Amino acid sequence: MPDFSDGAEVTHEAKREARVALLARRRALTGPRRAAAAARVQAELADLVRRLRPLRMTAYVPVGSEPGGPELPEVLRAALPAGAELLLPVLRDDLDLDWAGYAGPGSLVAAGRGLREPDGPRRGREAVAGAELLVVPALAVDRLGRRLGRGGGSYDRALARVPASALTVALLHDGELVEALPAEPHDCPVRAVVTPSDGLRTLSDAPGVDRHTSAGRTRVR
DSSP states (O other), rough: OOOOOOOOHHHHHHHHHHHHHHHHHTTTOOHHHHHHHHHHHHHHHHHHHHHHHOOEOOOOOOOOOOOOOTHHHHHHHHHHHHHEEEEEEEEEETTTTTEEEEEOGGGGEEEEGGGGEESSSSOOOOGGGGGGEEEESSEEEETTTEOOOOSSHHHHHHHHTTTTTTTTEEEEOOOOOOOOOOTTOOOOOOSSSETTTTTTEEOOSSBBBBBBOOBBOOOOO
């Protein structure tokens, strides 16, 4: 990756160029390759959920070429312990995120921007603060946990409400964990990524990550 200036205009342009290249690369993935990647990502996340046993977690419904596949919420719900809750995002008009509980495929409705959202009662923007595990979208993540999204800032606002004890995991295709990304002060890093080939990988240089692991388990402080 190139060096990035601290200038805001340069950073914005660098992000825009990176998004264009990453989205083009995703669009070029064949259907069978997307399906195989989704199956591996789902299996890795289901294993993580069974190990961590969160009482509340968040995820989203991947669309198009996003890793994880549209079945991801149902896979995660099946892996959660009894009584645990899975929240999915609801995009507000101001591009911030509200949250609602996932109650199965029939609870999802079509929303703007090609998204699918739960139709249940809204829990408010602060509901994310009670999640122990958060699965978030990204176009790329770097070794410091800096996440490149689609530019709306929705997840940066949501992640700013999350306590340091929560585990934040971004879903990527192979090749989207990179050395460095352009970043701005409001960008909120994630602590781990999941890719089809490498599975769960904690980012040792990301804020809040315990560099010690045991038996393949992720430990966070």
